[in-house]
Amino acid sequence: MDAVLGQLYAGISLGSVLLLVALGLTLTFGQMGVINMAHGEFLMAGAYTAFVVQQVIGGAGLALLIALPLAFLVGGLLGVLLETTLISRLYSRPLDTLLVTWGVSLVLQQLARDVFGAPAVEVRAPEWLRGNVEVLGVPFTTGRLFIVVLAVVAVAVLSAVLRFSSLGRRVRAVVQSRGLAETSGIDSRRTDRLTFFIGSGLAGIAGVALTLIASTQPYMGQTYIVDAFLVVVAGGIGQIRGAVLAAFGLGVLQAFFAYSQSVSTAKVLLLLCVIAFLQLRPQGLFSVRTRSLV
């Protein structure tokens, strides 16, 4: 029973990491349809922001609290820069967008390598995030528990912004019909930039969270980007509740596969499961019901 609970916790932990990374993608890929291969590098930029803040401030606890909003800002500004300079010229050209943003991701990796060096840098976890807490008699590391809480808070805030705020309504309107939004008085380009800012900013926050459990190095974004796209597709394009279920579902599945198999085999089994699932339900877990095509 302890082993099952242990794997379940590992799965929940992995799921919350995937969710944090994928949450920004539900906006930029799911809502706007932009395949941004540099999303993982925004995550890396967030992690290095945590590193820089810790170097400047010293205290790991305060540094973490400052790094979270700052990484959101750094990721968001990188996203706006990318959207304004390149992606805005490539809307409705998904293949070109994929290739260009992949190129940008390579440039950002090299930039990080030049500035911070190739080896991983150390970002210390604060004192209060070291150690374990026991849940149902099985230990759960505090750092991972913090990431679970952060993911839940991020989902709640993003859902509330999209559902209840004026910005959220504008984002959803532009996604559904750009022309109609424009002729309803909405500046769609400004909304695109704001959407990209939030989506990329969330990647920055995910990067800070990852410093608690993974090494901070120039290629860290590549580790999560494919899985994050899988979460968005399996959850249903643009569906936050779908992303939540898919992230935790895939996380738990991978943890249980990894219990009896090697990590590589677990990954292959997970991919096979996703492929089989998408064969049965190509629209993902959730899709949108409408009475008309408009």
Added chain:
Amino acid sequence: MLELRDVHIAYGRTEVVHGIDVVVPPDGVAVILGHNGAGKTTLLRAAVGLLPPRPGRVLLDGEDVTGLRPHQRVRRGLAYVPQGQQSFPQLTAAENLQLVADGRRDGRARTGEALDLFPALKELLGRRAGLLSGGQRQQLAIARALITGPRLLILDEPTEGIQPSVVTEIQEAILALTRRGGLSVLLVEQHVGFALSAASTYYVVESGRVTGTGDGGAASTAAVRAAMAI
């Protein structure tokens, strides 16, 4: 109020509108009539900024707005109800209206006025627009346009594909709007009789050219239908 001057529009290299002039007078109603494929919708899309005229000019209150984007024209008093009962399907009816009311000082009052024009919508505010009937969506589209506080309302076939009982409601609402002061209307409509009853000026468009024009009030439905070769 609105002037379309020597407007040419092309899709790629194929020109579909060949130098059209249309004028909507202040507080007046201009109607554009014509067969499917004549270029009516294309012309309206150029008027609201969704298509660029090449060459040609769009003037709003004498100001050249040809280079402005659609949302900038909305801020100058233009509102557009496109063909096909278009709404934001995943937003509720209330959100469809709130979307345009956001940030307007008189947004709440204007939403109330728009709902008074289409009281049936009041019962449907919590329902997603994509689940409404065609007639309900069209009422929602007109209400949404009115909340922007337009001085010029452009309607593209507002009664097309809608059940007859709702058509009457929409026609009555449009006629009520045209009787209000301070609102000009540019209307594309297939129902010639209704269109002429609302019109101060009419234009017949065929194959991307204006082939007939006249005073709406004085024109007989039969004569206009003959001009359209119906």
